[in-house]
Structure formats: C-alpha cells, structure tokens
Amino acid sequence: MAERKHILLAAINAKYIHSNLAVYSLKAYAKKYQDRIGLAEYTINQNLDDILKGIYRDHPEVLCISCYIWNISYVKNLIREVHKVLPDTAIWLGGPEVSYDARKVLEEHPEVTGVMKGEGEVTFLELAGFYLEGISELAKIDGITYRDGDQIQENPWRGITDLSTIPFVYKDLKKFENRIIYYESSRGCPFSCSYCLSSIDKKLRFRDLELVKEELQFFLDHNVPQVKFVDRTFNCKHDHAMAIWKYLIAHDNGITNFHFEVAADLLNEEEIALIRTMRPGMIQLEIGVQSTNPDTIREIHRKMDFAQVSEVVTRVQEGHNVHQHLDLIAGLPYEDYTSFAKSFCDVYRLRPQQLQLGFLKMLKGSFMYQAAPEYGCVCQSREPYEVLYTKWLPYEDVLRLKLVEEMVEVYYNSNQFGKTLLAIEKLFDNPFALYEALGVFYDKKGYMNISHTRIRRYEILQEFLQEYVEEEQMEYYRQLMIYDLYARENMKTRPAWAKDLKAYKREIRQFYLKEEETHAYLPEYAGYDEKQLARMTHLERMDYDPDTGAREACWILFDYRSRDVLTYDAKTVKLPVVDIM
Incomplete structure (x- = not known):
C-alpha cells in the first residue's frame, strides 16, 4: 500500500482544461504542513471508479473536497463509496454548494464529518492543525459545521481573509500545462x-x-x-x-x-x-x-x-x-x-x-x-x-429560448459565418427572429443534439434559406458561405456546392505569376514563387460584392499570414476582375 497521506485536497472540475484555484490556495496558505497535504484534480467526465481508486491509493486520513454546482451530485456519489473503502477517513466538504445549508448536508450524508463554510484558507489551516498536530479542538474553529457524536454543531462563520496573506500558487507551472x-x-x-x-x-x-x-x-x-x-x-x-x-x-x-x-x-x-x-x-x-x-x-x-x-x-x-x-x-x-x-x-x-x-x-x-x-x-x-x-x-418559452441559445452558439459565437449572417439577418424583422426561426427549423428536422461538421452546418443553413428565398437568389448566399469558409481556412477540398474554379485556372495562374514579380498585394511573401503563393493564399471568384450584395464580378484574395486578431479570419482584399487579367 502506498505511503499514507494525512490530508488530501480533491477538486473535481467540469473540464480537464479547468483548474481549481481554491484547493491550491488552501494548500498554499497551510504552508507549514505542505509535506503532509496532498492535492488531486479530477473531472466529472472521469469514471467514478477511477477517482475512487486514486483516493483509496492515497489513503488520506482526511479528505477535503470542494463543491460547486457542476460537481455536487458527483461528489455526493463519490463520498458514499469513499466511506465504504476508507471508513476511518474524515470527509470534509467546502465551497458554495455546501456552505449555505451545511446542517442539511450533514443530516443527509452521515459519511461526512464536517463542512467548511465561506472562505476557507484560515479555517483549513486550523483544521489541518487539529488533525495533524492535535492543536485546539473543533469547537474552537470558526467557519465549520461538524458532527460531534450524534449531534451536529454549528460554529460561527469566520470573518474575511486578508487577500495579500495568501501565497502565490503558481510557482510550478508544469501542473497547469494545457489548463x-x-x-x-x-x-x-x-x-x-x-x-x-x-x-x-x-x-x-x-x-x-x-x-x-x-x-x-x-x-x-x-x-x-x-x-x-x-x-x-x-x-x-x-x-x-x-x-x-x-x-x-x-x-x-x-x-x-x-x-x-x-x-x-x-x-x-x-x-x-x-x-x-x-x-x-x-x-x-x-x-x-x-x-x-x-x-x-x-x-x-x-x-x-x-x-x-x-x-x-x-x-x-x-x-x-x-x-x-x-x-x-x-x-x-x-x-x-x-x-x-x-x-x-x-x-x-x-x-x-x-x-x-x-x-x-x-x-x-x-x-x-x-x-x-x-x-x-x-x-x-x-x-x-x-x-x-x-x-x-412558461416552460414552453424556456424551451424556445434553448433553441435560440444553441443557434447563437453554433452560428454567431463560432465566428465562422460572418458575411453570411449579415446577409441573412436582412430577411428577418430582427436578429432574434432569425435565431428563433433557425432553432425551430433545426428542431423540426431533428438536427439538434447531433455533432455536425462545419460543412454540414453550411448545408443546413442552405436548407433553411430555401424557405425564405427563391432558387435564383441562393447562389448569392452560397458564395457568401464560400467566403466565410475560406476566411477561416485554406480548404484543400471544396464543397460540392462551390463554384468550379477550373474555368478560371489561367487567370488565377496569371495573377500569381504577376505577384511573384511585383508582390503588389502580398508584400510579405517576397521570395516565394507563384506555386508557393497559390498554396499559401487563396483566390476566389465571386459574382457578388460580399460587402454590399450588388451583382458585381470580383475576386477575393485571402491572406492567411495576416489574420484578424479578434475573429481569426484571414485578411481579404477585393480585386476587380480587370486586375486578374
């Protein structure tokens, strides 16, 4: 069996990329006991048995877990199992999900020894002193509710902590890679x-x-x-x-x-x-x-x-x-x-x-x-x-808003449909009406709760638009979608609905041959030949001005070395057809 750790601070985060500042602050504040306090971070996406195994192998005398709205059910299930395999381990909970009904938590969960309420740094330090050195007694530690035999005792809430007394917790960044x-x-x-x-x-x-x-x-x-x-x-x-x-x-x-x-x-x-x-x-x-x-x-x-x-x-x-x-x-x-x-x-x-x-x-x-x-x-x-x-x-309206929320997340917050959305919004009385209608469409078609590819999201948007525009108008929206796709990445495979550029092969090559000599539009690409320039950028033929919607043939040059820092879109330059000849 692994060496016994006296106290284990455990955090169960919503995602792997998250870290739990609270448990690191608790450990840092109790610096006099550093070598006797362990720390472990898990996620709610992990198998409960794996977390149970990890805690059991640590074999703590005291287990402290922070509780939030994203993990409280998981924590409650976990502590029931921990108590079975480590019946002598004292289990303490803390955090907003248990601070304000601490007595109820203890009444409903006999496996819990106590709850730390509110800010925990000073409280945890005193609790560590109680368990590790026998300092003081639980009755004298403010900020806790605890089990005393068959009774539940509630001590006064502790005052606030001087924020400047809490040590910096990030001295070892290896623990926080990719977080x-x-x-x-x-x-x-x-x-x-x-x-x-x-x-x-x-x-x-x-x-x-x-x-x-x-x-x-x-x-x-x-x-x-x-x-x-x-x-x-x-x-x-x-x-x-x-x-x-x-x-x-x-x-x-x-x-x-x-x-x-x-x-x-x-x-x-x-x-x-x-x-x-x-x-x-x-x-x-x-x-x-x-x-x-x-x-x-x-x-x-x-x-x-x-x-x-x-x-x-x-x-x-x-x-x-x-x-x-x-x-x-x-x-x-x-x-x-x-x-x-x-x-x-x-x-x-x-x-x-x-x-x-x-x-x-x-x-x-x-x-x-x-x-x-x-x-x-x-x-x-x-x-x-x-x-x-x-x-x-009413609940029915909450469900309607849930559809709007999903559509906003997919189409607006992804920053992948910029030009397209600006054009589609004009078909509706207001922006909310657009996302409302789009959500209803997704729901009716059974497209919700499915992980669609990016190209598929554009195809669904075309299906949706067919209910609002005539077929002869659809090419305008398709071209805007191609613009948005290339703004994000230099696609190697064009969507089936994209304009075939083979007919413009000669004009495209002529443009890049000219750029190889002059670098009139791509000054940062000096030293690259026309084939390299063609691979590193993209030239798209459009029949409409992407900004005004006017029927006007033009070319759009996408420069992937220069991107918008806020949207990550490639820098674009609109070129008159005559400049490509």
Whole structure:
C-alpha cells in the first residue's frame, strides 16, 4: 500500500482544461504542513471508479473536497463509496454548494464529518492543525459545521481573509500545462445582484498591488497563453484596475492574453483611452448585461445603465483590439419571452465577439433563492438548478429560448459565418427572429443534439434559406458561405456546392505569376514563387460584392499570414476582375 497521506485536497472540475484555484490556495496558505497535504484534480467526465481508486491509493486520513454546482451530485456519489473503502477517513466538504445549508448536508450524508463554510484558507489551516498536530479542538474553529457524536454543531462563520496573506500558487507551472490559469486580485463585489452569491458578503478587498505586479510578471516571463482574473468586478476600483492595465501594457510579452470581468458602465474616459492603446488581443472583457428591461434590472438590485454600456462597448469595439463577451440571463423577474427578445436584440446590435445566452441558476444562499416563491420561479432539483419556468416565462418559452441559445452558439459565437449572417439577418424583422426561426427549423428536422461538421452546418443553413428565398437568389448566399469558409481556412477540398474554379485556372495562374514579380498585394511573401503563393493564399471568384450584395464580378484574395486578431479570419482584399487579367 502506498505511503499514507494525512490530508488530501480533491477538486473535481467540469473540464480537464479547468483548474481549481481554491484547493491550491488552501494548500498554499497551510504552508507549514505542505509535506503532509496532498492535492488531486479530477473531472466529472472521469469514471467514478477511477477517482475512487486514486483516493483509496492515497489513503488520506482526511479528505477535503470542494463543491460547486457542476460537481455536487458527483461528489455526493463519490463520498458514499469513499466511506465504504476508507471508513476511518474524515470527509470534509467546502465551497458554495455546501456552505449555505451545511446542517442539511450533514443530516443527509452521515459519511461526512464536517463542512467548511465561506472562505476557507484560515479555517483549513486550523483544521489541518487539529488533525495533524492535535492543536485546539473543533469547537474552537470558526467557519465549520461538524458532527460531534450524534449531534451536529454549528460554529460561527469566520470573518474575511486578508487577500495579500495568501501565497502565490503558481510557482510550478508544469501542473497547469494545457489548463486555464485563474488569478485573483480582489474578493467581494460592490453590487448586490440578487441572483449572485457575491451579493451576500459585500466586503470588498484587494491584493497588494506590488504583489500583483510581481505575480503577473511571472506569467509574462513564462509566456502563459491566458490568465483569467476571477475578480467579480475587476474595474470597481479605478486606481487598482489602471495600475494593473498600465503594468501589463508596459511589460507586454506579445503572447499572454488576460481576461477580465468588468462593469462596462463603470469604465471611465481614462480607462477607455488606455484600453484602446493595448496590443490587439492582449485583453478580453466579459460584460454581464443580463437584461435591458428596466423593471428587471431594478428588481434584481442591479445597477446598470444600458445606454452607457452601449456607448462604452461601441467605443471599445471601434479600437478593434479587444475581444468583448456580453452575457444575458433568461428567467429573471419581469422578463417574459417578448422582453427577453428585446434584450437580445439590444445586445446583439452591439456586435460583441461572443453573446452568451444563459439561464437563471438558483444558487443556494442568494436573495433570488429566497424570493423564488414570490416570482413563481421553479428550477431543476439537481445542479445546475436551472430555471424551468417563472410566472412571466412558461416552460414552453424556456424551451424556445434553448433553441435560440444553441443557434447563437453554433452560428454567431463560432465566428465562422460572418458575411453570411449579415446577409441573412436582412430577411428577418430582427436578429432574434432569425435565431428563433433557425432553432425551430433545426428542431423540426431533428438536427439538434447531433455533432455536425462545419460543412454540414453550411448545408443546413442552405436548407433553411430555401424557405425564405427563391432558387435564383441562393447562389448569392452560397458564395457568401464560400467566403466565410475560406476566411477561416485554406480548404484543400471544396464543397460540392462551390463554384468550379477550373474555368478560371489561367487567370488565377496569371495573377500569381504577376505577384511573384511585383508582390503588389502580398508584400510579405517576397521570395516565394507563384506555386508557393497559390498554396499559401487563396483566390476566389465571386459574382457578388460580399460587402454590399450588388451583382458585381470580383475576386477575393485571402491572406492567411495576416489574420484578424479578434475573429481569426484571414485578411481579404477585393480585386476587380480587370486586375486578374
């Protein structure tokens, strides 16, 4: 049997690419016991027996597992089996899914020894001292609910932790290869959104800026691809945000991307001006709009000026250097199907790079959880506790919105149908109507829940369009689809419905022979001959102007060395037919 580990911190993530910052922070804070604390990360996609085997072979005296909406059912099944094979192991749970009903968790799961509530660093350190050195007693450790014989004891919640006292957890990046790096420069949130757990504890505090700069430099020095800040509202303190952004600009390595969740209507002139100076792709912004219905915004205790949000998003968009991700939540109070459609159109008109259509999740401990009966809000009994219906939004409408969500994800958020979507939108009263109709079409044809190839998605789109346009108009949309396909990649095999370019073979060769000599359109390809140029780029004949839709023969040159940093589309140049002769 393997050497006995005294305490094992276990994280069960939603995906392999995720990492669990919480368990690393707990271990780092309990640094005096480093050699007696193990750490293991798994995913909900792994076979439960494999995780059970791994924990058994570690043979911990104490097992601590973090619990979230994506893993709580999995954790409950796992601990039942762990208790059978390791009956003497103390099992402790922590995290938002158990913090707010700790007594109920212990009542329903006799195999659980206790629950760590709220922020866990100090609590875990004291718990480790209790088990490893016999320091203190459980009755004197704040922030826990635990089993004492046949009784359940609830100790007071612990106060907040000084964020600057938590050690940096990423000194060994080998553990995080091919995984997302999460970083925390602040805790708490200044807002009181009723659906969010951050509204419960408004004690906002920040990590020391000198520490933050030192740690960000570590990521920059190691060319980490992406760092996602988990701060709830990164720009809630102007000086803090500006200091970090200025540091990143001054020390940019040309590689690392930083993700921030911000309140757009809080971004001021100085911040917007600074953002527009950043290297394209250096940062991305996630902006939670949630709804544009004033009654909804007021009811969920959110402060948001959508006119200001629109102005800021548009101004940032004009710089064409920042990926913006905007969120909406369906199922909020006072938001019916028609109201949500309006919210969707309001946000869609801003043309963010990503538009996330999510559904309300009833989080334990939130104000929304308490107010659910008042709103007639009924949610799923198991995680992620997603809304089924409210008194404004019946289940049938939720199902309709699910279809819209899927279509937005496939066709808009993939950034693979740019020109095509712009043209198709003109056939409908508004953007929501397009995705609504497309979702109904997919559902009727049985295309949902099938993993389609990219080419097949275009073919389905053509099937859909046949219900709205005459056959003689279809060639225009097919050519736009070819444009979008080649914008993403230099395809070696053309779709069956693509224009045959064999008739233009001589013109295409003439163009590349001329380019070999002049490099008039491809100056960065000096030194390559015409055959190499033809392989490295693509020239497409079109009968329509892809921007205006006017019937005008032209050529589109796709340059794959120069790509749009936000969409990853190849750079394109429209050439008059005469230039190819």
